[in-house]
Amino acid sequence: xxxxxMRATEVHKSFGRLEVLKGVSLEVKKxxxxxxxxxxxxxxxTFIRCINHLEKIDSGRIEVxxxxxxxxxxxxxxxxDSERNIARHRTQIGMVFQRxxxxxxxxxxxxxxxxPMRVQGTSKAHATDYARALLSRVGxxxxxxxxxxxxxxxxxxxxxxxxxxxxxxxxMLFDEPTSxxxxxxxxxxxxxxxxxxxxxxTMIVVTHEMGFARKAxxxxxxMDDGMIIEDGTPEHFxxxxxxxxxxxxxxxxx
Amino acid sequence: xxxLVAVDWHVIWLRIFHPDHVFARALWATxxxxxxxxxxxxxxxxxAALMRMSxxxxxxxxxxxxxWVFRGTPLLVQIFFIYTTFNLPIVNLxxxxxxxxxxxxxxxxxxxxxxYMREIIRAxxxxxxxxxxxxxxxxxxxxxxxxxxxxxxxxxxVIVPPLGNEFNNMMKTTSLVYTVGAYELFADAEQKxxxxxxxxYFIAVAFWYLVLTTAWTFIQVLIERRLARSERGDQxxxxxxxxxxxxxxxxxxxxxxxx
Numbered sequence: 204x205x206x207x208x209m210r211a212t213e214v215h216k217s218f219g220r221l222e223v224l225k226g227v228s229l230e231v232k233k234x235x236x237x238x239x240x241x242x243x244x245x246x247x248x249t250f251i252r253c254i255n256h257l258e259k260i261d262s263g264r265i266e267v268x269x270x271x272x273x274x275x276x277x278x279x280x281x282x283x284d285s286e287r288n289i290a291r292h293r294t295q296i297g298m299v300f301q302r303x304x305x306x307x308x309x310x311x312x313x314x315x316x317x318x319p320m321r322v323q324g325t326s327k328a329h330a331t332d333y334a335r336a337l338l339s340r341v342g343x344x345x346x347x348x349x350x351x352x353x354x355x356x357x358x359x360x361x362x363x364x365x366x367x368x369x370x371x372x373x374x375m376l377f378d379e380p381t382s383x384x385x386x387x388x389x390x391x392x393x394x395x396x397x398x399x400x401x402x403x404x405t406m407i408v409v410t411h412e413m414g415f416a417r418k419a420x421x422x423x424x425x426m427d428d429g430m431i432i433e434d435g436t437p438e439h440f441x442x443x444x445x446x447x448x449x450x451x452x453x454x455x456x457x
Numbered sequence: 458x459x460x461l462v463a464v465d466w467h468v469i470w471l472r473i474f475h476p477d478h479v480f481a482r483a484l485w486a487t488x489x490x491x492x493x494x495x496x497x498x499x500x501x502x503x504x505a506a507l508m509r510m511s512x513x514x515x516x517x518x519x520x521x522x523x524x525w526v527f528r529g530t531p532l533l534v535q536i537f538f539i540y541t542t543f544n545l546p547i548v549n550l551x552x553x554x555x556x557x558x559x560x561x562x563x564x565x566x567x568x569x570x571x572x573y574m575r576e577i578i579r580a581x582x583x584x585x586x587x588x589x590x591x592x593x594x595x596x597x598x599x600x601x602x603x604x605x606x607x608x609x610x611x612x613x614x615v616i617v618p619p620l621g622n623e624f625n626n627m628m629k630t631t632s633l634v635y636t637v638g639a640y641e642l643f644a645d646a647e648q649k650x651x652x653x654x655x656x657x658y659f660i661a662v663a664f665w666y667l668v669l670t671t672a673w674t675f676i677q678v679l680i681e682r683r684l685a686r687s688e689r690g691d692q693x694x695x696x697x698x699x700x701x702x703x704x705x706x707x708x709x710x711x712x713x714x715x716x
Contacts, residue, residue, distance in 0.1 A: 257591055294597035304592035308610050318596035
């Protein structure tokens with residue numbers, strides 16, 4: 204129980220002169236759902252992109268399932284890992300993007316079976332069976348052969364969730380999964396995510412959806428100016444936030 | 458009208474409807490050179506485009522130098538340089554012995570074409586949203602795999618229309634190889650002319666180039682239609698695509714119908 208899936212320690216990251224992460228540390232336990240909130244520019248998105256090494260970090264360390272991500276220790280120093288290892292570690296980390304990033308030249312089903320087949324070497328039959336199950340789970344059992352261009356934003360995002368789940372990741376990262384969606388379809392994506400949270404999938408969700416955070420999160424983490432300033436249960440968070448900055452932020456968006 | 462009356466229609470009739478085997482060989486040489494050079498040019502262009510995007514600076518420089526030299530010098534000079542510098546062998550393909558002059562042409566045209574294709578392929582790859590590579594990587598794909606499975610198939614849609622123009626050009630440009638003694642379509646016409654001083658052989662050969670380029674237009678439409686299928690979810694009709702293939706303006710504005 205309570206085994207740590209993701210551990211970030213003192214992560215620093217700058218884009219040129221702009222320091223976006225100023226020593227971020229966070230632990231996520233198996234089965235937890237973390238909602239990462241904060242004003243834009245606070246470094247939330249950059250931080251979760253660092254977790255699967257889509258962004259390099261300047262210092263600190265990030266471990267997922269006990270594996271150092273993106274780097275290798277060589278005589279006490281961290282050096283960037285080989286492409287092969289980085290790719291292997293990424294299979295453990297699912298990611299859902301703001302802009303879905305489905306592969307437009309593949310059907311929904313093909314999107315979902317692509318990585319299991321090409322990366323994990325799963326047989327087409329197995330990958331297809333599992334993909335069908337996943338697509339039904341996200342409510343798209345009838346859209347298997349549809350191309351992304353013919354799906355609504357909400358449907359595309361649900362395919363993207365199924366695609367990430369197909370790899371059987373230990374950790375799911377959601378980068379503002381509903382910000383690019385029309386209000387009327389955010390609900391269908393959020394309810395899928397809620398279902399995943401209850402099913403015990405370990406997730407880190409960057410979001411502005413406070414309703415979702417309240418309902419589904421085990422912990423809410425507030426970032427501001429490249430630092431985590433508050434970390435607690437939703438009750439704590441929405442009822443009695445400690446930090447003045449958190450109160451300001453919440454009063455603005457609630 | 459005066460010109461048309463002066464035309465010896467009989468000569469043209471013969472060249473079009475009763476081609477002899479020497480002519481057939483010339484036609485084959487033109488088609489062979491075009492296809493092989495274009496294919497090799499695409500290959501070279503792809504390699505150069507990937508080098509251009511490499512993290513390793515010397516590869517980028519090499520790619521830059523390649524394009525700089527081969528786009529910056531006349532093809533005719535390149536053909537003569539290769540012809541006079543390298544003594545290329547006759548290649549026996551079993552069914553056909555490729556003459557050394559044809560091989561010279563293929564090498565020159567390929568290398569020259571590769572320089573142009575690099576830009577076309579790079580623009581195609583650049584046009585694909587960065588998120589596609591990120592999504593592929595986040596699923597554990599490696600760079601090469603992501604390129605092959607995710608990026609290039611999408612880039613192909615952007616690359617094919619200008620590639621079609623390149624190939625159209627290629628079929629006509631092969632005539633330059635005549636200058637180093639390759640027996641291809643233009644050489645055939647030129648030889649007939651120098652034997653008879655009947656200039657109508659050039660009209661006949663123009664007709665044959667038109668046959669080739671027109672046939673290609675139709676093939677290109679079929680290819681584009683296949684590629685357009687998935688992303689749009691609907692298909693353009695053959696007629697629409699034919700109109701586009703023939704109208705040079707739509708090639709420039711290609712981006713517009715992709716979206």
